[in-house]
Amino acid sequence: MVDVVVVGAGSAGCVLAGRLAERGDRSVCLVEAGPASTLPDVTSAASLAATAPDHPLNWAYSASLIRGRVVRVPRGRVVGGSSAINGAYFVRAVPQDFADWAVPGWGYADVEPYYSRTATDLDLGYGTGPLRVRRPAGRFLAPVTPAFLAACESLGHPAEPDKNAGGPPGWGLVPSNAAEGVRISTATAFLPAPWGAAVPPTSVPPGGSGPSTTHPRGLDVRVGVRALRVLFEGSRAVGVETTAGVVRADTVVLAAGAVGTPHLLLHSGIGPAAVLRTAGVPQRVELPVGQGWSDHPSVYLPFRWPGPPPDPDAVAGQAALNLDSGSDPAGDLEILLFARPFTPDGPVHLMCALQRPESRGDLTITSADPLAPPRLDYRYLRTEADRRRLRAAIRTAADVLRAAGLERDGPEGFVLGNDRRLDGWIQQVLTTSVHLCGSAALGRVVDPDLRVLGVDGLRVADTSVLPVAPRRGPAATAVMIGERAAALL
Template identity: 55%
Template structure:
């Protein structure tokens, strides 16, 4: 029997396993449903190849974004999880996010030390930025900074938007460079950051999907793999991600509210043309972003982000327009063999209005000197009903799902599953609502925090 059994080798799971075995004294088993080996495209921070539906490192879940609007949602399959296949953006929650949750121990001030501990920020120093953590944090510079970045910033300033030089400073929203957890085009995910060096107490197993948690009189005492193998443990921590964690919980008959009330960022891509040379091969895809208030949210409820990689049809340059504080909520139901996922995007006029505003703001940036818009047409852009139709045809998701096993509904503030002893959840499924910025850095911070919360006794 192991002291701690971690289910899921994604961002939070790798972080937790690494921190628990920084010092000898406890046995930790990390189970990953996918393979353990890496692939060249997973190390390439500029590549989103693994988000393709048929890629072997993508779980590729079928989902419904809105009634009649189906989509394939990428999730990382293998060590590193979704952090091994995403855009390598490294942004924190805003103070309005964390403080708005109202959960003791989860305010912005409470989470800040966990971000700092994880990071080695190459651009900003001081007590609010880490200087010797395992995850490098850099912003586009030199040859890796696309020429369109300066035009984006100039256009934003021309339109009256403030500068936000450091997206991780917890300040007011504005236009600024997007931090990345990469160095010279090489992704540094949680697996490569935390599972390094000699770790005598750690065992990592791949291709070991978990069917359910093993229970004994209301206490978790291990897991049952899909193969039927039973593994016993003193404490079980589910870190399988915002889709798989609720699946395991529901298959175990655990947790009222599991898979309900979660949120994500609906988004569309606005393509445009320019005269710049192609992006540097090592340039991060996400270069610069404008976070903005659509009318009554000073913390910022929408985002326009410049992508410089040709990962969607139409060319090299796109503006991703996303709603960052949506009203709409989604559901996950246990299916056979795959879960049923419904995002419920854009149910309210409030959400639809704000996404229109983000798209029109992107068009204003283009008109102010960023580039020439290639879609949608002007008669569509200026008409609410026509623009809603264009959005419906082009709608996608930022793949930032949070809250499918949320604090307050499924787990308590110490990540313990309510009503079950010896079982915790530590991944983005616990976040009450999706943060206004992407949650990749927060998944690592949750792993850092979980390592402090865990109270497994040291072996005698």
């Protein structure tokens, strides 16, 4: 029996559990299906190895993006979650995202203090949190990055000096939760040893804090333990059934991510009647769990860089051009420079993504077995507006490459210039940015205090609560949600 059980030691869960334990006024159990790891695949800021479908630190969910296009979607299965395996892109959602959501208590002014508490910007000197944020510089600045930025400027796109300042979209370096070549996950920053690793020595601006060095007696981290369902007595959550037995708690918080959390809710009887009936799970509460979520459809545009490669410790995602397709001044398109090839001797890439899609996806379960994976149907590019704007992102990226004097590896000009041919090429190479949000959304599944509607003692704290995917990647926002959830508790 504990005061709080947090399910999922990921981007939000580590923050929440660490912050609660620091207070010392309650016992906290953090349950994680994956291991704690200090493999180079986790610690190296340059490595994306753990995102490969067959990597043991990755859930690798099967997902349908469009008809005939099935891919594996990486999600971190390790202490630190996706913050331990992703590209270390650490950019806040823009103020307009929160204005669009219009959730009481979740305006940008409401959440900004929680963003600031999570991280310290070592370049610009703001924030007070244990995460380290830096932009590529010195030996960590890839040789191709200045060429990309100069090309964006030459085409008349405005500069965006700090992508975490909430200003108009433009080109600029991408802030990363990495320092001196080391990826700093939320486990590293918010959990004590042995679950967190050492943060590399760096200068901290006045007012900034160092890594968590306390060993709170009230924190119990259980790795290699998978949660199966939430347990109830009447309408109140009283604990979690796991592969290692039952953990009883006064408060249950699901922080298993935007796939894992709705999967657990559905297997706990919280969700649409039709979905639960098909799976053979008795319904407890009717809520639109797993319905109407969004993510960022994206395409990699390969090109050849004839110059020297980046430093072995440099992050791959170095710079981005965020821009308005013509219908969104806050910036509904993103072109992200990946300065490192995905395969030896392969091309480097510009990732062209639609950041404000109209398309919505569904997550369902097809079996009463909680170990069976969920079914993910993204339903990307269902509208002409989505298809038109993704074409615009690709064509803008091709313009950037031309302005930089770089050779594009595809598609050919006769494809790029024709809408129907370009749509055909997109269908063959379409992927996802893995930014799923809204599968247990604020206002639909949880209230502004992150409490699940219709039950007591159960909350959600991860990107599943964001009504739609924000216009920037949600990694920093996931960390903010963990910080805010700790305050709400």
